[in-house]
Amino acid sequence: xxxxxxxxxxxxxxxxxxxxxxxxxxxxxxxxxxxxxxxxxxxxxxxxxxxxxxxxxxxxxxxxxxxxxxxxxxxxxxxxxxxxxxxxxxxxxxxxxxxxxxxxxxxxxxxxxxxxxxxxxxxxxxxxxxxxxxxxxxxxxxxxxxxxxxxxxxxxxxxxxxxxxxxxxxxxxxxxxxxxxxxxxxxxxxxxxxxxxxxxxxxxxxxxxxxxxxxxxxxxxxxxxxxxxxxxxxxxxxxxxxxxxxxxxxxxxxxxxxxxxxxxxxxxxxxxxxxxxxxxxxxxxxxxxxxxxxxxxxxxxxxxxxxxxxxxxxxxxxxx
Amino acid sequence: xxxxxxxxxxxxxxxxxxxxxxxxxxxxxxxxxxxxxxxxxxxxxxxxxxxxxxxxxxxxxxxxxxxxxxxxxxxxxxxxxxxxxxxxxxxxxxxxxxxxxxxxxxxxxxxxxxxxxxxxxxxxxxxxxxxxxxxxxxxxxxxxxxxxxxxxxxxxxxxxxxxxxxxxxxxxxxxxxxxxxxxxxxxxxxxxxxxxxxxxxxxxxxxxxxxxxxxxxxxxxxxxxxxxxxxxxxxxxxxxxxxxxxxxxxxxxxxxxxxxxxxxxxxxxxxxxxxxxxxx
Amino acid sequence: xxxxxxxxxxxxxxxxxxxxxxxxxxxxxxxxxxxxxxxxxxxxxxxxxxxxxxxxxxxxxxxxxxxxxxxxxxxxxxxxxxxxxxxxxxxxxxxxxxxxxxxxxxxxxxxxxxxxxxxxxxxxxxxxxxxxxxxxxxxxxxxxxxxxxxxxxxxxxxxxxxxxxxxxxxxxxxxxxxxxxxxxxxxxxxxxxxxxxxxxxxxxxxxxxxxxxxxxxxxxxxxxxxxxxxxxxxxxxxxxxxxxxxxxxxxxxxxxxxxxxxxxxxxxxxxxxxxxxxxxxxxxxxxxxxxxxxxx
Ligand SMILES: Nc1ncnc2c1ncn2[C@@H]1O[C@H](COP(=O)(O)OP(=O)(O)O)[C@@H](O)[C@H]1O
Ligand SMILES: [Mg+2]
Numbered sequence: 001x002x003x004x005x006x007x008x009x010x011x012x013x014x015x016x017x018x019x020x021x022x023x024x025x026x027x028x029x030x031x032x033x034x035x036x037x038x039x040x041x042x043x044x045x046x047x048x049x050x051x052x053x054x055x056x057x058x059x060x061x062x063x064x065x066x067x068x069x070x071x072x073x074x075x076x077x078x079x080x081x082x083x084x085x086x087x088x089x090x091x092x093x094x095x096x097x098x099x100x101x102x103x104x105x106x107x108x109x110x111x112x113x114x115x116x117x118x119x120x121x122x123x124x125x126x127x128x129x130x131x132x133x134x135x136x137x138x139x140x141x142x143x144x145x146x147x148x149x150x151x152x153x154x155x156x157x158x159x160x161x162x163x164x165x166x167x168x169x170x171x172x173x174x175x176x177x178x179x180x181x182x183x184x185x186x187x188x189x190x191x192x193x194x195x196x197x198x199x200x201x202x203x204x205x206x207x208x209x210x211x212x213x214x215x216x217x218x219x220x221x222x223x224x225x226x227x228x229x230x231x232x233x234x235x236x237x238x239x240x241x242x243x244x245x246x247x248x249x250x251x252x253x254x255x256x257x258x259x260x261x262x263x264x265x266x267x268x269x270x271x272x273x274x275x276x277x278x279x280x281x282x283x284x285x286x287x288x289x290x291x292x293x294x295x296x297x298x299x300x301x302x303x304x305x306x307x308x309x310x311x312x313x314x315x316x317x318x319x320x
Numbered sequence: 321x322x323x324x325x326x327x328x329x330x331x332x333x334x335x336x337x338x339x340x341x342x343x344x345x346x347x348x349x350x351x352x353x354x355x356x357x358x359x360x361x362x363x364x365x366x367x368x369x370x371x372x373x374x375x376x377x378x379x380x381x382x383x384x385x386x387x388x389x390x391x392x393x394x395x396x397x398x399x400x401x402x403x404x405x406x407x408x409x410x411x412x413x414x415x416x417x418x419x420x421x422x423x424x425x426x427x428x429x430x431x432x433x434x435x436x437x438x439x440x441x442x443x444x445x446x447x448x449x450x451x452x453x454x455x456x457x458x459x460x461x462x463x464x465x466x467x468x469x470x471x472x473x474x475x476x477x478x479x480x481x482x483x484x485x486x487x488x489x490x491x492x493x494x495x496x497x498x499x500x501x502x503x504x505x506x507x508x509x510x511x512x513x514x515x516x517x518x519x520x521x522x523x524x525x526x527x528x529x530x531x532x533x534x535x536x537x538x539x540x541x542x543x544x545x546x547x548x549x550x551x552x553x554x555x556x557x558x559x560x561x562x563x564x565x566x567x568x569x570x571x572x573x574x575x576x577x578x579x580x581x582x583x584x585x586x587x588x589x590x591x592x593x594x595x596x597x598x599x600x
Numbered sequence: 601x602x603x604x605x606x607x608x609x610x611x612x613x614x615x616x617x618x619x620x621x622x623x624x625x626x627x628x629x630x631x632x633x634x635x636x637x638x639x640x641x642x643x644x645x646x647x648x649x650x651x652x653x654x655x656x657x658x659x660x661x662x663x664x665x666x667x668x669x670x671x672x673x674x675x676x677x678x679x680x681x682x683x684x685x686x687x688x689x690x691x692x693x694x695x696x697x698x699x700x701x702x703x704x705x706x707x708x709x710x711x712x713x714x715x716x717x718x719x720x721x722x723x724x725x726x727x728x729x730x731x732x733x734x735x736x737x738x739x740x741x742x743x744x745x746x747x748x749x750x751x752x753x754x755x756x757x758x759x760x761x762x763x764x765x766x767x768x769x770x771x772x773x774x775x776x777x778x779x780x781x782x783x784x785x786x787x788x789x790x791x792x793x794x795x796x797x798x799x800x801x802x803x804x805x806x807x808x809x810x811x812x813x814x815x816x817x818x819x820x821x822x823x824x825x826x827x828x829x830x831x832x833x834x835x836x837x838x839x840x841x842x843x844x845x846x847x848x849x850x851x852x853x854x855x856x857x858x859x860x861x862x863x864x865x866x867x868x869x870x871x872x873x874x875x876x877x878x879x880x881x882x883x884x885x886x887x888x889x890x891x892x893x894x895x896x
Contacts, residue, residue: 086801099796148890439871441833451855569720577715
């Protein structure tokens with residue numbers, strides 16, 4: 001359904017080029033829940049915004065293809081985009097409280113969105129909004145309609161955002177770290193809500209997170225991203241049970257529940273993610289990789305197939 | 321990149337600095353050239369003469385050369401602006417540091433005083449004070465300075481209140497550094513960049529204020545020339561000698577414009593983050 | 601912030617006062633009444649109260665001020681309204697099109713407008729439109745020949761006299777507000793809720809004129825309050841240049857005549873005008889911004 005091929009997105013800052021996304025390819029099929037995981041700064045949000053043509057002014061999709069239902073999304077007119085955004089592909093963001101306009105009530109914002117996409121009067125829209133809020137398990141939806149965003153908790157705001165997106169019944173929902181700013185218990189609730197909507201409505205979901213722990217059981221397929229490249233992909237079983245790329249292993253080690261009974265517990269990624277202005281040569285992970293070889297500093301590894309998945313590491317290539 | 325490099329990369333900033341430098345050098349240098357006498361007049365021509373080969377910008381109602389008076393006036397206007405800004409920055413910074421650092425009732429009192437002074441139309445207050453005093457260059461400097469420190473004070477206070485909670489200040493306090501030393505060595509330097517910007521913009525403001533009060537006859541007094549008092553009689557000669565109005569006003573506008581460009585350029589290069597809008 | 605204490609009573613009251621006493625105090629001082637009413641009462645007090653007599657005309661100061669106030673309020677009200685109406689769309693549009701030709705021209709013009717001495721601008725406008733072109737009257741508010749004319753004719757006459765002073769004040773005041781407004785728009789447009797609204801397919805004009813405008817307009821209310829003193833001070837000089845028979849002209853002539861009772865009266869009056877303006881700004885802000893409204 002969504003097919004991204006060799007997507008390259010860059011930003012200009014003063015005289016520098018930021019190589020935020022550097023040739024990534026992935027697919028989201030009908031009814032699938034796909035995970036995209038990587039540390040902060042690896043280019044996940046930029047990927048999502050590139051797909052929806054919502055990049056900041058200094059950013060540009062330089063090359064690659066983004067195909068939606070068989071048609072390219074690149075070079076669409078502003079008018080076509082208003083048809084696609086929300087109705088075909090919806091998106092929710094990391095900080096739900098900041099995603100709602102502080103000077104309008106929840107009701108105002110929901111009704112606006114509903115009336116934008118379906119012909120109906122205010123009362124009908126309001127009714128629909130309340131039923132949607134109920135669908136996302138928000139308590140007292142009638143009362144919440146008159147509240148302002150600052151009167152709601154982060155979790156409640158995220159439910160409102162999800163309800164608002166549902167009102168347009170998109171075929172695909174991109175959820176960019178929907179739980180990043182929330183408490184741990186709320187995080188699980190929101191992810192479960194997304195999974196159940198994926199199940200019940202058949203809406204595809206691209207779930208973005210920096211935390212492998214958030215992704216786990218619900219996904220159909222997982223992509224691991226590092227510094228603008230996909231370094232490993234596969235079904236969650238493979239990623240969680242036999243991760244191939246050292247970066248995936250390190251991400252796993254950081255998940256507390258998996259940590260205790262796993263062989264990767266000793267692996268911790270040291271240091272910071274390098275700046276995408278001065279990218280390391282060769283494999284981007286080599287400066288922080290405990291298994292780095294001379295070769296890794298020189299050549300960029302491709303994605304080599306392993307089992308049901310793929311991994312971009314020379315260790316995988318040699319073991320095949 | 322260093323702030324000054326960033327500043328200098330912008331052509332508008334460069335043009336502004338060059339313009340200011342030229343005006344300052346000419347007005348300072350003119351003192352040593354005897355031919356440039358702003359007060360010389362030909363007793364046979366005590367009326368405005370239109371611009372001609374002899375008087376490039378014409379003469380005023382006393383027959384004095386306007387170009388020469390502009391050059392001499394630059395010196396007076398700049399000296400007043402610099403001294404006035406010095407006073408207002410000095411008072412504003414000191415009171416702002418005190419209010420921000422000690423807080424409590426000192427802060428409350430100072431802020432009420434600031435609120436009170438801000439509620440008076442400054443120009444009018446200045447005019448009233450000047451009418452009581454015997455207006456001259458020194459009173460103009462002092463009065464402008466003492467009526468324009470409130471913004472700086474508020475700004476410095478706000479800066480200090482946020483800086484004093486920052487880790488490096490807390491660390492210095494933990495090492496037993498207190499009082500004046502803490503303020504001067506550890507807090508004050510961090511308020512400098514907004515103060516520099518405010519000072520640059522303040523120079524423009526002071527030149528404007530000086531021009532108004534001198535235009536009304538309560539500022540710089542003859543025989544001294546200032547850009548403001550050159551306009552004093554221009555209203556009466558509007559029909560016969562429009563050149564008397566145009567050149568001083570254009571000079572003021574250009575100079576203030578240039579100072580505002582520099583101030584804005586400094587602000588942009590001292591906090592480059594303000595210009596970088598992140599998307600997510 | 602200034603919002604916290606809320607009303608002038610808190611300046612005068614002992615913070616230790618019991619709530620009942622506080623109420624009593626407010627009632628005694630008439631502070632429990634709505635702000636416009638309070639202001640009207642204050643005006644009444646000032647008009648009836650003893651502010652002394654002019655040293656020159658021997659007229660009661662309150663009478664002299666009351667005579668001049670309407671002209672000043674008219675001039676400032678019209679100028680203020682125009683400044684708001686023009687700066688708002690100008691600032692929003694150039695903020696939305698940051699870096700475009702339109703934005704550059706607006707910014708350059710506003711920089712120049714910011715730097716022109718307002719009184720000199722007034723002189724130049726008189727020079728062009730009254731002296732050279734002879735289109736508009738040089739000074740005053742009404743043509744003495746028309747004192748007995750019909751009302752519409754009189755209004756047209758006043759309007760004609762107002763054009764130049766209003767133009768001068770508006771050009772002088774426009775630059776600052778447009779810049780603030782542009783900056784506010786740029787900031788608001790970089791917020792996440794704007795991105796989220798775009799992601800919902802909300803058309804660009806709604807984003808700009810509904811989602812962003814309300815947010816960007818909020819700080820403007822306070823800034824209007826902050827700019828008020830400069831505008832009031834500026835319009836004093838403008839009044840005296842254009843011979844506009846308002847408080848400013850009265851004040852400036854009193855400065856030269858050293859008519860201190862008048863001066864004190866006007867200082868008080870204009871400060872009050874500014875304080876009331878600021879209170880009104882805070883009041884509006886609290887009314888409009890839900891984040892503050894719920895805190896009160
Ligand atoms: N508007 C922008 N201008 C310049 N650099 C940007 C911009 N937006 C994002 N970046 C950079 O792109 C990189 C990827 O960012 P992002 O996609 O937000 O990471 P994340 O994986 O945490 O979502 C980061 O290094 C970030 O600094
Ligand atoms: Mg992100």
